[in-house]
Amino acid sequence: MFVPINPSAEVPIYRQIVHQVRDGVASGAIPPGQKLPSHRDLAVQLVVAPLTVKKAYDELERQGLVETRRGRGSFICERPLAPPPEEYRAQLAQTARRLLTEARLAGAPLEEVLELIRALAREENS
């Protein structure tokens, strides 16, 4: 369920974990209500410090994606999240813009970018 962490990557370890959970939820791989591993267990599995996993879970809780019940563990929220309306669209546009820039510099035409996205979407739905 979790893929290995890259400790040399530029994005901090705790955020790599956050992304993994968010991706899992967005793609449906992790269903609402699902119990997450204890931060200690996940730390062992990912070969990182327990505090680091804890920080990721805290971040997810702050984002309203995860709920922690004392003595029970951490769970994906049933109604995962209220999409913050405007701000999020802006973020979306910015990521899209970066994608376009990268594509241009790599010499990939627009149509190829669109096809790439369609392919990824199909892949995650299957």
Next chain:
Amino acid sequence: MFVPINPSAEVPIYRQIVHQVRDGVASGAIPPGQKLPSHRDLAVQLVVAPLTVKKAYDELERQGLVETRRGRGSFICERPLAPPPEEYRAQLAQTARRLLTEARLAGAPLEEVLELIRALAREENS
């Protein structure tokens, strides 16, 4: 030609500068061979330390997008880049994946993402 820096943004200042130049080249706003401002001048213009601009220029040079001639200044390369084929496509796919994740969590359907990209592409071509 350069837009203001956001010194409190999460992405480091030097990288904001890198992105501005890359975006400019990708969109055609900065033509090949164009001389960039001296790193000192740009530092004044952007209200940052000269070393910070220097670091951005160094990075761009390492990426093969910019060429520096001592005593002359820095210039956009004539043939801006030998696209590192595999590696870059992987990067592209990863950015695309992040875009999809963000869209899903924001509740935006696939078609809306595709339309957003098309709109941005049109906008930059006009």
Next chain:
Amino acid sequence: MFVPINPSAEVPIYRQIVHQVRDGVASGAIPPGQKLPSHRDLAVQLVVAPLTVKKAYDELERQGLVETRRGRGSFICERPLAPPPEEYRAQLAQTARRLLTEARLAGAPLEEVLELIRALAREENS
């Protein structure tokens, strides 16, 4: 493990540090996986500014010889390098050519150059 820096040498300090590490790895004096001193500590030891050591470490990382883990430190890569095949041989030939030129102008015959190299090789292997 590190020898003193010559701050008045023509070759920049940060590159002297790069060379020391490269030499150490090439000769086997610094084994793969070895942790390097923190750039602050090494700065104290070599009596240079921390940023200068940092610049050297960054360069080594770009060369694929060193791997940096945030909050952990910098380490010699386990499989130190994927030798960039062509480019590196060209560099080798160029250095060899400079050696020959220097030898000729110093009046040293070819055989003496060869013997010098053999002697250095023996010395480092012992």
Next chain:
Amino acid sequence: MFVPINPSAEVPIYRQIVHQVRDGVASGAIPPGQKLPSHRDLAVQLVVAPLTVKKAYDELERQGLVETRRGRGSFICERPLAPPPEEYRAQLAQTARRLLTEARLAGAPLEEVLELIRALAREENS
């Protein structure tokens, strides 16, 4: 007789010119007594500033390799140079050491380095 200058190279232009002359003399391509082009002519040919060529000629004169006669031009000295004994051997050893380091990191065995040098020596003598 002169090969193009690389204005983006790390080694300064004037020194690239110095090297070209030194190499030419060492290999015999430029015979003693040979007249060098005027610094203005060479500047045109190499597409650099006249002052830069002048600086290279000055350097060569300081090294005792070139002699300038006012109104006549610059000439390679008849008895090109008194080899500064000790200092130069030390320099030689240092260059040899760098060659060995590069070779090791490129994975080239000692014998290959020796053969490379022999090949270059043959090449220049032919």
Next chain:
DNA sequence: GTGGTCTAGACCACC
């Protein structure tokens, strides 16, 4: 004037 390097100190995020 331009880039190349270096310094001494600061603040922050991460582990």
Next chain:
DNA sequence: GTGGTCTAGACCACG
């Protein structure tokens, strides 16, 4: 404690 970034100023070599 560790790396990551930034600053403000300095000096030098180059063109």
